[in-house]
Amino acid sequence: MTLHLREAGKPAAKLRSEALQVLFERGLVNQCTDLTALDDHLAAGPVTVYAGFDATAQSLHVGHLMPLMALRWLQKLGHRPIVVLGGGTTQVGDPSFRNETRPLLEERQIAANMAGIRQSIERLVDMRGPDGALLVDNAEWLTEFKFLEFLRDYGSKFTVNRMLTFDSVRSRIEAQSPLTVLEFCYMMLQAVDFLELARRHDCTVQIGGSDQWGNIINGVELARKGDGLSLHGLTVPLLATASGAKMGKSAAGAVWLHPEHLSPFGFWQFWRNTADADVGRFLRLFTELPINEVDRLSALKGADLNEAKKVLATQVTAVVHGAEQARAALEQGEALFAGGREIADPTHTLPLARLSDGLGLLELLVAIGFAASNGEARRLVAGGGVRLNGRVIEDTHRRIKAGDLAADDRLALAVGKRRKALVSFS
RNA sequence: GGAGGAGUGCCCGAGUGGCUAAAGGGGGCGGACUGUAAAUCCGCUGGCUAUGCCUACGUUGGUUCGAAUCCAACCUCCUCCA
Numbered sequence: 001m002t003l004h005l006r007e008a009g010k011p012a013a014k015l016r017s018e019a020l021q022v023l024f025e026r027g028l029v030n031q032c033t034d035l036t037a038l039d040d041h042l043a044a045g046p047v048t049v050y051a052g053f054d055a056t057a058q059s060l061h062v063g064h065l066m067p068l069m070a071l072r073w074l075q076k077l078g079h080r081p082i083v084v085l086g087g088g089t090t091q092v093g094d095p096s097f098r099n100e101t102r103p104l105l106e107e108r109q110i111a112a113n114m115a116g117i118r119q120s121i122e123r124l125v126d127m128r129g130p131d132g133a134l135l136v137d138n139a140e141w142l143t144e145f146k147f148l149e150f151l152r153d154y155g156s157k158f159t160v161n162r163m164l165t166f167d168s169v170r171s172r173i174e175a176q177s178p179l180t181v182l183e184f185c186y187m188m189l190q191a192v193d194f195l196e197l198a199r200r201h202d203c204t205v206q207i208g209g210s211d212q213w214g215n216i217i218n219g220v221e222l223a224r225k226g227d228g229l230s231l232h233g234l235t236v237p238l239l240a241t242a243s244g245a246k247m248g249k250s251a252a253g254a255v256w257l258h259p260e261h262l263s264p265f266g267f268w269q270f271w272r273n274t275a276d277a278d279v280g281r282f283l284r285l286f287t288e289l290p291i292n293e294v295d296r297l298s299a300l301k302g303a304d305l306n307e308a309k310k311v312l313a314t315q316v317t318a319v320v321h322g323a324e325q326a327r328a329a330l331e332q333g334e335a336l337f338a339g340g341r342e343i344a345d346p347t348h349t350l351p352l353a354r355l356s357d358g359l360g361l362l363e364l365l366v367a368i369g370f371a372a373s374n375g376e377a378r379r380l381v382a383g384g385g386v387r388l389n390g391r392v393i394e395d396t397h398r399r400i401k402a403g404d405l406a407a408d409d410r411l412a413l414a415v416g417k418r419r420k421a422l423v424s425f426s
Numbered sequence: 427g428g429a430g431g432a433g434u435g436c437c438c439g440a441g442u443g444g445c446u447a448a449a450g451g452g453g454g455c456g457g458a459c460u461g462u463a464a465a466u467c468c469g470c471u472g473g474c475u476a477u478g479c480c481u482a483c484g485u486u487g488g489u490u491c492g493a494a495u496c497c498a499a500c501c502u503c504c505u506c507c508a
Contacts (some may be wrong), residue, residue: 178502269462276463303461337462376455379470386457416455418462 019077021235025291027284028070030210032234033220039234040203046078048203052138052193053121054086055113056105059258060120065286065320066236067207068124071133072288072319076210078108081125081133082195082203085114088321089140094190095183098167099210111230120257133202138193157225158188158218166214187218194219198229210235217310242296257320264321265347265421268329271313273418287315336412336420346410346424355425358399361388368423370415380415387414 015021019042023029023367032038041047049065053060062069071081090110107111118135125133125174164170172179194216197203206216216233223229255270256262262270275283280298283289289297289311297308310330318326328345335344348368350359362377365386371377379397380386388404389412403409405425 273462276461279463303463305463306461309463333462371455373473375473376471378457383456383470385470416457416462418460 005185012071015039019079022073022077024071024349025284026073027281028066028067028073030196030235030237031213033217033232034101035066037230038102038205038232038234040300046080047205048080048082048197049074049207049297050082050084050194050197050203051088051206051207051282052084052086052190054090055110055117056090056093056315057254058113059256060117061254063239064257065124065316066239067209068121069286070207070236071078072235073123075125075133075141078098080131082197083121083125083133083135083407085113085117085121085135085137087111087137087139089138089189089193090138090188092182092184092186094212094215095172095179096186098180112154116258116260120197120320136197137188138196139163141196142189153224154188154192154226157222158191163187163218166217168211168214191216191218191222192238194225194231195229198223198231199227204230205232207234207236231234232249244282250363253416259321259325262369263347264317265329265332266419267320268313268317268326268333269418269420271316272309272333274309274312276301276305279305279312283308283312283315286319287312288319289315332422336414336422344422347421348423350411350423350425352425355402355405358401361386361393361398361400364400364413364423367413368413368420368421370419385416388412390414 015024017039020029020035020039051071051072053064071083075081075176087110090105090113091107093104114137121135127133127135157200164173166187168187169179169184190212194203194206205256207217210214213233213235216235216343216369220231220233255267257267259267271282271286272329280294283294284291285299288419297311300308310333313333314326314330317329321329332344336347340362350364350367361381362371362374365371365377365380366374371380380395381394381398384392384394386393388398388400389406410422412420
């Protein structure tokens, strides 16, 4: 193969395109196809770039933010993004780097998931105007194929020999875990997506997570063999903490982008709790602050770094939930952690009616997402980790009554030292 | 086609009839210490309308008072033979 890989973060010498300069500077490049060719391509004028997302859950999570940030930068620099929702591919399930088959989703569930994902995407890339980003569903073409037709037209362009060489499936095979033909063909479908987008929309670049490398390359190779097209691919790094752990999971589940799955304040808190060692890198990856400002903030030492974390949290929240929500979250953070709780908006609102018979403390913890189940809530309470209006409550049968509310109809609830909520009843 | 081995909780990995919601480690969460950081020490870590009930050791049945553990069939993987 004639593709050249670039290792993550290596400052590439004399790049011509502003696009690649920015992506490298931001730490958004893990590897790409022929660097010089991609650079020339991006420098030559506006291009169309795509990233795809399968509808495996009702919301995207922080891991998806990286390719989306890359799309945002490219859009700012005059290129046109296409976001592909995998209405078709989700029916197959990407096996890349998974050692088990994904449970197959029903079409209704996929449609619901796509609707949730779409809301986040619309905030992250600008779809307005004739030059705005495009949102397309790959079911549009994937469901149209007839089997024999597909095998003849595209199957002939792939060899099993080559397909087996990809790390994404080799690991599965070496793990001696069954890989069905259905899943194995996923890479063909994504390759066809790329080709289809190239034909329909003159899309020439695909961006994806590092686990998507194999799928992307398949598209590049298919387009070259089939249509003689020269396409390009680029992957963003895997989101990991400085301690090496995969990131995105927190107390009560993943760090979701959709506000119904994680409140904007909860999202803000996630970033506020970033480890010192990650602050600089996250500022570059997930905010759009100028690089010199990023450098200034990252240079802060010791407790002063907390200021940088607030900036990080507020900036990322603004990108995902909007400036209003970000400002509110910052205020809530200041109020809950530094005193003055009267000024801030509540982080959660529940109907007053729920208090009429007394609301179980455990139930409340689950309702605001501080515990995934009653059992988990019970353990938190029993372990002395839960405070109501500043006082530790260890009684798991405790019920909240109207009398627990402060004058403003709210109560302060905290789990541990990092998770706090201001719950309003109205 | 034949013979043998393997499949455990979020992950890795012990366990070969009751004492097993299943050792140990990782991860995660809580407590102490801090700066809402890291490191360290301690605790918790399936669900529920909860002194009990339900679900769980590849799948489905069976033996037994009782099964992750025994038997049968099936699925997937590995090794050897043809």
